[in-house]
Structure formats: C-alpha cells, structure tokens
Amino acid sequence: MKKVHLHILSNLKIKLLLFIVFFIITLFNTGEYQTIEALVKFVCTSCVGIG
Amino acid sequence: MKLKNKRRLTQIAALVVSNLGFFRILKTGFVCPFLYCYGCPFATFGCPIGIIQNFIVYRQIPWFAIGSLGVYGTLLGRAFCGWACPFGALQDMLNYLRGGKSFRVKPFWYTKFIVLFAVLGAAWYALDTVFCKLCPSGSLFGAIIFRLRYPTYTSTFSQPFYIHMFTLILTVVLALLISRFWCRYLCPLGAIAGAFNKVSIVNISLDADKCKKCNACLDACRMGITKLEDIGNSTDCILCGRCVEACPTKALHFTVKK
Numbered sequence: 001m002k003k004v005h006l007h008i009l010s011n012l013k014i015k016l017l018l019f020i021v022f023f024i025i026t027l028f029n030t031g032e033y034q035t036i037e038a039l040v041k042f043v044c045t046s047c048v049g050i051g
Numbered sequence: 052m053k054l055k056n057k058r059r060l061t062q063i064a065a066l067v068v069s070n071l072g073f074f075r076i077l078k079t080g081f082v083c084p085f086l087y088c089y090g091c092p093f094a095t096f097g098c099p100i101g102i103i104q105n106f107i108v109y110r111q112i113p114w115f116a117i118g119s120l121g122v123y124g125t126l127l128g129r130a131f132c133g134w135a136c137p138f139g140a141l142q143d144m145l146n147y148l149r150g151g152k153s154f155r156v157k158p159f160w161y162t163k164f165i166v167l168f169a170v171l172g173a174a175w176y177a178l179d180t181v182f183c184k185l186c187p188s189g190s191l192f193g194a195i196i197f198r199l200r201y202p203t204y205t206s207t208f209s210q211p212f213y214i215h216m217f218t219l220i221l222t223v224v225l226a227l228l229i230s231r232f233w234c235r236y237l238c239p240l241g242a243i244a245g246a247f248n249k250v251s252i253v254n255i256s257l258d259a260d261k262c263k264k265c266n267a268c269l270d271a272c273r274m275g276i277t278k279l280e281d282i283g284n285s286t287d288c289i290l291c292g293r294c295v296e297a298c299p300t301k302a303l304h305f306t307v308k309k
Binding site: 012014015016018019021022023024025026027028029030031032033034035036037038039040041043044046047048049050 | 072075078079080081082088089090092094095096097101102105113114115116117118119120121122124125126180183184189190193194197198209211212213214215216250251252
C-alpha cells in the first residue's frame with residue numbers, strides 16, 4: 001500500500017526518542033511544578049483585567 | 052459513535068477538567084496542553100503561554116513547560132486544539148451558529164509564529180506578561196469568570212477589562228466570518244503544538260490508492276488547509292478529523308504510527 005507523507009521524521013523510532021527526551025526534560029525539572037502551582041493559585045489581577 | 056460527537060464529548064470533558072480547580076486542592080502545577088487562562092478562579096492547570104512568559108520575565112528557562120509541551124506534542128501533535136481546547140470549541144460553536152459557512156482564506160501558517168515570537172519578545176523587553184493582557188481566551192475564561200465569581204471585589208470596570216473585552220469581541224466577530232480564525236492565524240500555542248505535527252505519534256494518514264482527489268476533505272476543513280499533503284502535516288492541521296469523516300472512500304484515517 002502506497003502512503004503519502006513520507007518524511008525522515010516519520011520514523012517511529014525518532015518519534016519515540018523525541019518523546020523520551022521531552023519526558024526526561026519534564027522529569028528532571030519537576031522542581032518547577034511548585035512555581036507553576038503558585039502561579040495557578042495566585043490570581044494575576046492585571047491579567048484578568050482589574051487595575 | 053460519530054467522530055463529531057466524540058469530539059464534542061472530549062471538548063466538554065476538557066472544559067470540566069480545566070475547571071476542577073473549583074475544588075482548591077485540585078489547583079495543580081501541571082501545564083495545560085491548550086490555551087486556558089489560569090487567571091480563571093477555577094483553573095486546574097497553568098496556561099503554557101502564561102508560564103513561559105512568567106519564566107522569561109524572571110530570566111529563567113521554563114524547562115518543565117518545554118518538556119510538557121514536547122510530551123503532548125510528540126504524542127498528539129496539535130490534536131488538543133481540535134479535540135480539547137475550550138476556546139477552539141467556542142469557535143466551532145460560532146461556526147455552527149453560522150451554518151458551517153466561512154470565507155475561504157489562505158492559511159498563512161507563519162502568522163501564528165510571528166505572534167509567538169512577538170509574545171516572547173514582549174515578555175523579555177517589557178518584563179511583563181503582555182500577551183495575558185490581550186488574550187481573548189483569558190478575557191472569556193479569566194476576566195469574565197473572575198468578575199462573576201467575585202462581583203463585589205470587581206465592582207468597578209477599568210481600562211484593562213475594556214481591552215480584554217475588545218480583543219474577545221474582535222476575535223468572536225472574526226471567528227464568525229472565518230472559521231477558527233484565532234487558531235488559524237494568531238494562537239501562539241497553536242504555533243508550538245503545530246510544529247510537532249510532523250513528529251507526532253498519533254496522526255492522520257492518507258491512503259493514496261483509495262483517494263479519488265474529490266477534495267471533500269479540504270472542503271470540510273475548518274482550518275482552511277488547501278493541499279492534500281498538508282493534512283496531518285501542516286502546522287495548521289488540528290487533527291480534528293473532519294476530513295476523515297468527510298472522505299467518501301475512507302482514504303483518510305487516524306494512525307498511531309507512520
């Protein structure tokens with residue numbers, strides 16, 4: 001069966017490798033989780049159009 | 052179940068999950084895969100564009116956000132835009148109200164990348180989350196919901212609120228004229244997610260043997276994609292599957308790998 005969209009990046013191994021790389025980046029920077037949690041809990045008043 | 056109904060269900064589910072921060076213990080530090088303002092009093096996740104801007108303001112690299120967006124992107128490409136984003140769902144609804152009609156306009160894929168770099172540059176130079184003050188998604192899910200939640204605290208209307216309302220109304224009007232206008236041309240998160248379309252594990256593929264070149268898929272596309280080879284590959288493709296539904300010969304299908 002002939003498929004369109006052939007591309008070097010179509011290789012599943014490369015895709016999985018990229019996924020693993022990003023997963024490791026996330027995993028090694030979980031320290032930032034608390035910073036983001038604080039951002040979510042703190043309401044930026046100027047961002048929601050107040051003052 | 053039809054793909055259209057599945058898509059509506061996931062869009063509703065995404066809206067519910069995004070607002071679980073209603074129960075304060077469910078306000079998390081995870082990065083949202085779509086544009087949802089964490090200025091919303093009920094937000095569960097952090098908006099990736101807001102997080103990136105905040106880290107830029109403090110001259111730090113947002114590795115956790117970069118990694119999370121990479122994980123979402125390599126798994127599903129821009130599918131979150133088509134299947135989950137509440138602001139995208141709103142634009143779908145507007146298009147539905149208009150009877151599915153839209154002006155046929157070229158995709159101009161690069162405009163959202165210009166917006167993305169402008170957003171990052173503005174945060175760097177102004178030392179502020181400039182985009183958040185203009186974001187129409189933030190206007191709807193942040194500014195309006197915040198005022199409804201805290202009516203006494205926000206009894207006075209100020210200039211930033213009017214700016215928010217202006218961008219929201221402008222985007223809604225343009226989305227009524229051109230389907231998914233925001234997603235097509237302006238969404239900076241769409242630019243990041245779209246860049247992963249070529250390397251996403253889940254994608255749409257075309258069986259060239261079955262394709263009759265009738266262009267029913269392109270006619271059904273809400274993102275204005277004009278070439279067959281761009282389906283699933285272009286940064287504009289939100290993998291919503293409208294083309295898959297529209298194809299009379301079932302030449303298009305979702306694939307887990309290519």
